[in-house]
Amino acid sequence: MKKRGIGLGCSWYGTGYGNGFPDVSSAFVEIHDDGSATVLTGAVDVGQGSNSIFAQIVAEELGLESQDICVYSGDTDATPDSGTTAATRQTYNTGNAVLKAVRQAKSSLLDYAAHKFSCPTTEGIELKNGSIGVKGDPSRQMPLADMVFQARLAGERFISAESSTARSTPVDPETGQGAPYWPYAFGCQSAEVEVDTETGMVRVLKVVAVHDVGKALNPTQVEGQIAGGVTQGIGFALLEELELHEGKIKNPALSSYLIPTALDVPNIEALYVEDAECTGPFGAKGLGEPAMLPTVAAIINAIDDAVGVRITSLPATPEKILQALAEKKRGGEC
């Protein structure tokens, strides 16, 4: 018989290295005389999209388009260390370093421009659509490229180097007090499954996932991260088991370690809640790992809802489910 059930899973996740470990990211920025900018960071983009985020941050600050920004990343010969692409930290940590760096380069540019435009303060200068000028005065505007070019001839360069350190403290083992992570990511997902009581097979029919991302700097990427996380969560819940024998992996191949295929994924509704994180770049915080956490609990709870058995070890394979069903039939505890 095929039975359906629905389950809910919630998560909170401390992003960054945490526990007082120095969590430092660095970035170099240069604004060029062709109206473009480069940013160098050690952050490796493994597909989560950090390079796009850094380009967006720089573009936003300089009034440019993100295609005007060239991001060099993860080159140990040339880029400053930005820590690992791990702990859901690059958008937040390195994003903050990039923001600090571009603001520093921008502030010398504004000083130069204020002087050029005989404007008493840099407050009056704005960068918009590739131009620089005095706010509200159409007669005092010029392309950003021209301003940087003039500055260059006068021996001025707009180059900066900045670092950002995420604040966290170790937890006091006596009192349990401290701020071990900053910021936290929150998520909630629900899953609907169908369990075949003859075979123990579980099919995930639908997942609705909602995540608090601070501000979504790139909504397309946010959706992609959520759908990718949910799919890894499905694998974690139902398929993926790293088998070890005396410290050696017994199934180090995709033929013996199964991950979900296009046919295993259900309809995934990826939603996000925007509650700006005041310490993050433009209100953003991380999303990578948190997207897969609630999926597992939601699926295991949905299996329980469908057939009334509690699976307590992952993955919930057909064998484990059939065994639990048989024990339940015998009236045993499960």
Place this chain on the structure above:
Amino acid sequence: MIEINLVVNEKPYTLNVEPSERLIDALRNRLGLLGTKEGCGEGECGACTVIMDGKTVNSCLVLAAQANGSVITTIEGVGNRRSPHPVQKAFVEVGAVQCGFCTPGMVLSAKNLLDRNLKPSETEIGIAMSGNLCRCTGYDKILRAVKIAAEEGAK
């Protein structure tokens, strides 16, 4: 060494290959077509997908010698930055690329489906793409991109 003749991306080649040489190695090492990726080397992931005589194959499982006389399309033969194939355009529009390692194989599987079937159903799309593994996207946007490319192509 074995002499083989084949057409890759509309160009004829004559190659001298080892008897045990795989098609993926001939493509990557002899022809420099590095868009074809090797994920697993055992026919599971589809990263090495190429179209051979109208069928998608895992080029890690085909011997170069077996490709003698065949017509092959690799990702380098499917559109480019200036004029992307409708599938590539849809992938970019929807955001179906994350790390990109699966993308060449995905695009070729999708292209081959659409070459044969102008109006695939969602199930047909799912089946056609199920031999290509992706660890990043959760397939959601990939399947959506294929659907959009199909709708565009059918117009």
